[in-house]
Amino acid sequence: MATEALTVSEIEGRWRDLAGTLPGAGIDWLDDFRAQGLEQFRASGLPGPRLESWKYTNLPRALRDRSYTPAATAQRTSLDRVASLLPAESTRLRLVFLDGRFSAEHSQLADLPEGVTLAPLSRVLRDAPQRLEGLLQAADYDRERALQALNDALFDEGLLLSVSSGIQLDTPVEVIFVGGTSDEAVESHQRLVVSIGRGAEATLVEHHQSVGSGNGLLNLVSDIHVAAGAGLTHLRVQETGDESVHLAGTHLQLERDARYRSLAFTSGAALSRHEIDATLLGENADVTLDGAYLLRGRQHGDTTSVIRHTVPHTSARQTYKGALDDRARGVFQGRIVVEQDAQKTDGRMLNKTLLLSEKAEIDSKPELEIFADDVQCAHGATAGELDADALFYLRSRGLSQEGARALLVEAFVAELIEDFPVEALRPALLERLQHWLLGTS
Amino acid sequence: MLEIKNLHATVDGTEILKGIDLSIGAGEVHAIMGPNGSGKSTLSYVLSGRDGYEVTEGEVLLKGQNLLDLAPEERAAAGVFLAFQYPVEIPGVPNTTFLKEAVNAVRKSRGESALDAMQFLKVLRAKVKELGMSDEYLKRAVNAGFSGGEKKRNEVLQMAMLEPALAVLDETDSGLDIDALKAVADGVNALRGPERSMLVITHYQRLLDYIVPDRVHVLSQGRIIRSGGPELAKELEAKGYADIIEAAA
Numbered sequence: 001m002a003t004e005a006l007t008v009s010e011i012e013g014r015w016r017d018l019a020g021t022l023p024g025a026g027i028d029w030l031d032d033f034r035a036q037g038l039e040q041f042r043a044s045g046l047p048g049p050r051l052e053s054w055k056y057t058n059l060p061r062a063l064r065d066r067s068y069t070p071a072a073t074a075q076r077t078s079l080d081r082v083a084s085l086l087p088a089e090s091t092r093l094r095l096v097f098l099d100g101r102f103s104a105e106h107s108q109l110a111d112l113p114e115g116v117t118l119a120p121l122s123r124v125l126r127d128a129p130q131r132l133e134g135l136l137q138a139a140d141y142d143r144e145r146a147l148q149a150l151n152d153a154l155f156d157e158g159l160l161l162s163v164s165s166g167i168q169l170d171t172p173v174e175v176i177f178v179g180g181t182s183d184e185a186v187e188s189h190q191r192l193v194v195s196i197g198r199g200a201e202a203t204l205v206e207h208h209q210s211v212g213s214g215n216g217l218l219n220l221v222s223d224i225h226v227a228a229g230a231g232l233t234h235l236r237v238q239e240t241g242d243e244s245v246h247l248a249g250t251h252l253q254l255e256r257d258a259r260y261r262s263l264a265f266t267s268g269a270a271l272s273r274h275e276i277d278a279t280l281l282g283e284n285a286d287v288t289l290d291g292a293y294l295l296r297g298r299q300h301g302d303t304t305s306v307i308r309h310t311v312p313h314t315s316a317r318q319t320y321k322g323a324l325d326d327r328a329r330g331v332f333q334g335r336i337v338v339e340q341d342a343q344k345t346d347g348r349m350l351n352k353t354l355l356l357s358e359k360a361e362i363d364s365k366p367e368l369e370i371f372a373d374d375v376q377c378a379h380g381a382t383a384g385e386l387d388a389d390a391l392f393y394l395r396s397r398g399l400s401q402e403g404a405r406a407l408l409v410e411a412f413v414a415e416l417i418e419d420f421p422v423e424a425l426r427p428a429l430l431e432r433l434q435h436w437l438l439g440t441s
Numbered sequence: 442m443l444e445i446k447n448l449h450a451t452v453d454g455t456e457i458l459k460g461i462d463l464s465i466g467a468g469e470v471h472a473i474m475g476p477n478g479s480g481k482s483t484l485s486y487v488l489s490g491r492d493g494y495e496v497t498e499g500e501v502l503l504k505g506q507n508l509l510d511l512a513p514e515e516r517a518a519a520g521v522f523l524a525f526q527y528p529v530e531i532p533g534v535p536n537t538t539f540l541k542e543a544v545n546a547v548r549k550s551r552g553e554s555a556l557d558a559m560q561f562l563k564v565l566r567a568k569v570k571e572l573g574m575s576d577e578y579l580k581r582a583v584n585a586g587f588s589g590g591e592k593k594r595n596e597v598l599q600m601a602m603l604e605p606a607l608a609v610l611d612e613t614d615s616g617l618d619i620d621a622l623k624a625v626a627d628g629v630n631a632l633r634g635p636e637r638s639m640l641v642i643t644h645y646q647r648l649l650d651y652i653v654p655d656r657v658h659v660l661s662q663g664r665i666i667r668s669g670g671p672e673l674a675k676e677l678e679a680k681g682y683a684d685i686i687e688a689a690a
Contacts (some may be wrong), residue, residue: 388492393529396489397539397599398517398547405543411533411582 003087005187006215008045008271011038011150013072015025015111021072024125030134036138043402045144053144056331056363058217062245062271068187068217071100076181082106085237085428086174087208093118094174095159096181098181099216100188102157106176110126114162115164118173120320121191122162134384137223137251148249148275151189151221156342158191158220161204165227167199172203173424174436179240179391180214192222194229196258199298203422206236222250226258233261235425242297249275254314255358256282263420264291265429266301266322273331280314287315292413293322293330293336299324302331307347309338309375317344322353322418323409330361336377338370349379354386354412356405406437442468442638443517448499450487457483459663460499466655468635471640472649475660475672476682480528481642485611488640489501489523490516501605503636504557513685518550520606524596524613531583536595540565544602568601572628572644597628608632608639614648626651646678661686 004010015038024030046063047054050155076098086390087094096106102120112118117131124131139148163169196202202420208218218240226232240246246269254260264274278287295301307316316336324330332351353362366379386408394404408431417429445671450458457480464682473671475481480673486494488501490513501508508516531539545555556564569576574594593613600608610629614622629652633639641652649657649671657673658665666689667673679684 025536147630161501300664387528387529390531392491392513393525393531394539395513396491396517396523397603398514398545399542400514400546403511403542404514407534407539411531415533426639 003167005066005068006046006150007097008042008411009154011041013067015153018154020073022154022275023122024129028115032119032127032209033136033138034153036069037141037154039154039185039407041047041146044146044149047144047146051144051336053304053333056333057271057273057300059271060303062300065216066185066299067169069182069184071186071188074182074184074186075286076101077183079106079178079181079211080222081377082176082178083209084174084176085205085425087233087427090424091171092174093104094118094176094348096176096178097157097190098354100157100190113167113169113171117160117162119159119160121160122156124299126145131162132193135160135195135223135225136191141224145249148205148221150248151191151219153266154189154330155191155221156189157194158278159361160193161202162175163197163200165199167197167200169200170201172205172425174205174207176207176209177218177220178209178211179216179218179244180211181422182216183337185438186216188216188217190220192220192224192259194232195220196223196226198227198228200349201231203233204235205425208238208240208246210241210244212241214244215247218247220248222248224250224252224260224413226252226254226260228255229257230255231259231421235420236264237261237429237432238264238266238272238274239269241275242268242270242299244269246272248273249379250277252276252279252287254278254282254285255285258282259286261288261421262290263416264303265432266291266293267295269299269301271300273304276303277308278316279308279310280316280382281310283313285314289316289414291320291322292416292433293313293320294326294413294433295322295328295330296439297328298326299328299435300331301328304331304333304336306335307340309336309345309347311341311344312345314342316348318349321413322416323356324353325356325414327357327359329363332381333365333367335367335369336379338368338372338377340371343371343374344376347375347377351381352412353383354409355411356382356386410434410437442469442504443640444502444688446500448487448501449497450483451495451497452493456497458487458661461645461663461665463658463665465638465640468633468636469635469655470641470652470654471658472674473640473655473660474644474646475659477644480658480661480663481644482611485523485609485642487610489513489521504611508601509676513664514546515550517603521549522600522601522603522605522608524593524608525611526612526615528584528592528596530587535579536581536583537562537565537579540599540602542594543599547603565602568598571631572598572601573624574598589616590618590624593617593621593625594628597625597632600633601628604682608637610641612643613641614643614645622648623651646674649674659685659689661689
């Protein structure tokens with residue numbers, strides 16, 4: 001009989017078997033943190049389409065008849081090569097995880113600069129668990145946040161990146177999650193803990209990939225804290241195999257004068273959801289959340305974000321653009337919340353989608369919740385086919401119909417890539433965009 | 442070079458072209474003049490193969506090849522070039538990338554090898570210089586934010602790069618001041634040659650002072666009602682379309 005994945009009874013059973021063996025078990029505050037996560041998940045269960053923010057993404061249906069082997073017990077095969085987004089000649093700081101297990105063999109952690117901590121979470125929990133206290137953000141009690149609660153309970157691997165005050169870390173930190181390295185479908189709960197100290201700067205490259213169709217499930221939570229005057233640039237590429245399920249939640253907190261800029265490039269997974277909860281806690285905090293999504297077949301890709309302006313003079317820009325082909329479905333739910341004290345907020349949000357097939361679909365829901373009276377906020381969403389005039393113009397110059405379509409989609413998405421501030425990462429992104437376009441009918 | 446025989450075409454079920462016969466020899470420049478709504482732009486789109494323009498009767502042969510069976514890109518490969526009345530802005534596509542894709546697509550379908558980046562840039566720079574354009578054009582996105590004059594010059598640059606057998610210029614003078622008009626006309630004249638025919642579509646005689654045609658045809662209500670030498674354009678300018686159309690009726 002097929003078991004349904006991630007049901008409350010299944011998780012309870014697993015908890016009884018596993019809780020004592022999770023890394024860091026026996027540390028009081030961590031045991032409490034996990035127990036609270038389990039309690040919340042038990043109360044809410046897997047989020048389903050009756051919940052407002054899950055209306056367009058039916059996770060229980062996607063997981064029906066699927067069963068997974070927990071990362072801790074899965075067997076893995078060896079892997080020769082792990083693709084990188086960085087140019088070959090780059091100096092590297094790299095952590096690689098194979099279906100949820102840290103792979104020292106593929107990682108590169110030597111020569112860490114002074115003031116930088118970078119380590120797999122299992123090691124931190126073993127050697128210095130106190131370093132995590134206060135950095136892990138527990139999920140709010142909210143049924144819509146049940147996956148994060150589940151992660152609180154079960155996370156057993158991931159990374160800690162901590163950059164001390166005033167340190168400029170020039171080498172990008174690359175974290176690579178590889179799925180499909182096991183013959184079994186592996187479920188893993190991972191945590192990325194990132195803390196950028198006052199006035200420090202860093203670049204994080206988060207890369208999700210698979211061997212083959214990668215039929216696993218990843219539930220990832222990121223806790224990112226950017227202290228006063230600090231900056232973090234974050235590239236996130238999710239190109240896992242087309243049978244995988246990818247669930248990610250990012251908690252982001254920015255203090256005064258802090259800057260965070262991300263580009264999320266999504267072309268993978270049967271079903272993916274990326275939740276972002278960004279809170280601007282200090283004046284002049286500035287956040288840019290960009291995203292590009294390229295989906296085809298029956299892929300489903302969901303981005304659900306909340307940007308909270310809590311104090312005066314903060315700014316946020318969010319631009320998500322994508323192309324959907326075949327029967328692919330995209331979801332963009334973007335909410336900007338401006339609290340009463342957050343005067344002079346500058347918030348802009350834009351979602352633009354090209355529908356390359358009649359059966360492709362986008363559900364776009366930008367929302368503003370404004371409780372202050374002196375703010376500048378704007379949001380917009382467009383969806384449509386490629387411009388017929390532009391297509392004819394290109395074809396009249398000799399480009400084939402396919403070539404003209406590809407050129408227009410490329411231009412539409414490449415704009416975001418060209419805006420990404422780390423030049424060395426752009427070629428790999430453009431290459432992925434072009435590769436995707438070659439598969440467009 | 443170009444033979445149009447009894448060409449009928451409809452747009453949204455309405456017949457716009459009602460039997461056009463036109464023959465343009467190699468190296469000749471013909472002008473089509475006509476009032477608004479006479480079918481001038483429809484003719485240019487029918488020749489270039491735009492969707493929504495349905496040919497119900499007649500044929501169009503370029504060097505003996507029937508164009509009407511061909512997709513727009515196949516017509517481009519066969520040597521048809523339409524200089525648009527309203528060139529389309531394509532944000533995000535650099536002009537150089539666009540020109541290279543176009544030139545190599547056409548070369549490929551003609552069985553020629555693609556130009557590598559160096560060869561291509563060499564040819565492109567030479568043409569840009571000949572047309573008195575600035576290299577700045579090449580870095581910018583196709584027509585995006587271009588002035589009217591810049592857009593039309595960009596059309597001429599594309600024509601120069603693609604070296605068509607038949608160039609159709611649709612209202613190339615519209616929206617241009619006299620200096621821009623002169624520059625565009627100089628560019629077009631430089632491309633006149635024994636192996637290239639041109640069809641210049643215009644409402645006003647002004648353009649034909651700069652691009653002097655071998656023949657002038659007057660289009661009215663989907664038919665050519667009168668043909669003559671360059672002096673016919675002057676007569677139109679003096680008398681207006683109404684007189685000529687009435688006289689022909």
